[in-house]
Amino acid sequence: MRIAVTGGCGFIGSHVVDRLLAAGHEVLAVDSTDKYLNPDADHARIDILDLPALTAALDGCEVVFHLAAQADVERVAADPVGAVRANIDGTEAVLEAARRNDLSRTVLASTVWVYGAALGEAGMEDEEQELDEHVPIELDHSGHLYVATKLAAEMLVHSYRQLYGRHFTILRYGIPYGPRMRDELVVARFVQAALDGRPITIAGDGRQSRNFVYVEDLADAHVRALSPAAEDQTFALEGSTAVSVRDIADTVDRLLGPVTIEHIEARTADYAGRRISAAQAKRLLGWSPRTNFADGVRRYADWYRSEAAPATGPAAGPRQGA
Template identity: 85%
Template sequence: MRVAVTGGCGFIGSHVVDRLLAAGHEVLAIDTADRYLNPSAEHSSLDILDLPALTAALEGCEVAFHLAAMADVEKVTADPVGAVRANIDGTETVLEAARRAGLGHTVLASTVWVYGAALTDETLDGEEQELDEHTPIDLDHSGHLYVATKLAAEMLMHSYRELYGQHFTILRYGIPYGPRMRDELVVARFVQAALERRPITIAGGGLQTRNFVYVEDLADAHVRALSPAAQDQTFALEGSTAISIREIADTVDRLLGPVTIEHIEARTADYTGRRISNAAAKRLLGWSPSTTFSDGVQRYADWYRATSGRP
């Protein structure tokens, strides 16, 4: 199958390209950069907001994976207009280009951050309620602008299905980590600080949790999303175990330490973590994360040493 991946030379996109190629697919990576371009993939350097150029590039493809986005929440806060153009207008352009080029299926990269706006009871029988793909969203609590852009992108997918019959799959990523991730991401910052013998800084008390997903496990879900069972479905690709920010620091200390830990003020509108089920992905796609957090951190540290020249 010939498929296109927008953002195919970025952190997650490049791993998706790698996994699709390994599965025997023909892949077009659409990205203005080429930092992590797989030499076995075709490359098209174009702006995803350029509808005529994107339509032409998608000719002959069967599926488009749309991963190109402004994903750094700090950049989203600093440039809200740019974030809306990249994340909402960009999704609209990809959907319309796919429609004009005759593609039957578009896969959207979304995020578990949208569950921050979930409309639920706080507890169920004394425990926090587990959320899934059918949990209603309360737009009054969409919170961070990044969440709003992803919710809008998801709504566009549904609208194109209803109006034009364009099939979709929405993949709500857990918090990804692993080789090629941005230096600003928490696991990368902690590992690099440890290797450089700098203190690790934690925003707030460090008790906030994330269900991290190793990037190669995440990429595997994209190959599985090509199956008929994924058509017109939304999947939460959540990690299996909640890891607190403090536990990340402790893991890095155990693997690479000793380290010094310092606390700073908590970040505004940060995603605090919710209990999210990945059962639908396991049931319909046969997907579940297989890499332990400790192993994933070690693999990232090994990759960072190899590519940065750090001892």
């Protein structure tokens, strides 16, 4: 099967391309950069907002995975117009290019951040209630602009199904981490600080938690999402264990320390974290995360040191017994 991956040279997209190629598919990476381009993939260096170019690029594809987006919440807040264009207009362009080429399905990358706008059974937020793909979303609770763009993208996907009969799959990512992740992500920042001998800074009290999901586990779910069982379905791809920000710091300290930990002011409109069920992904796709958090952090640290060493010289290694 020939499959296009927008954002196929980025953090998650490049791993998705790798896994699709390993599964025997022909892959087109659609990206304005070639940073993590797999040499076995075709490459269309285009802006997804260029609808004619995107339509031409998707000719001959059967499925498109749409991962290209502005995913850095700080950049979204700093440039709301650019974020809306990237995350909403970009999704519209992909859906329309897929429709013009009669692709069998569009797979949208969304986020568990949308559950921050969900209300529980009692009609109020309940941090202890486990939420699934069918929980109602309250638009007036969308909070961060990043969440609003992702909810809008999901709505576009559903509209294309209802108006034009275009099939979809929505993948709501847990908080991803692993090799190739952006330096701004919390695990990357903590690991790099430890390797550079700098203090780790925690926004707020550090009790806020996330169910991190290792990027290669996440990529595996994309291959499984090609199954007919995933058609017109939404899946939460959540990590199996809640990890607090303080737990991340402690894990990094154990693997790479000793490190100094400092606290700073909490981030505005941050995702507080909710209990999210990944049962539907396990039931319909046979997917569940396999990589425990400490192993994933260790793999990222090994990758980062191998990437950084040629440019910066030797980095500090883990302490004895790690």
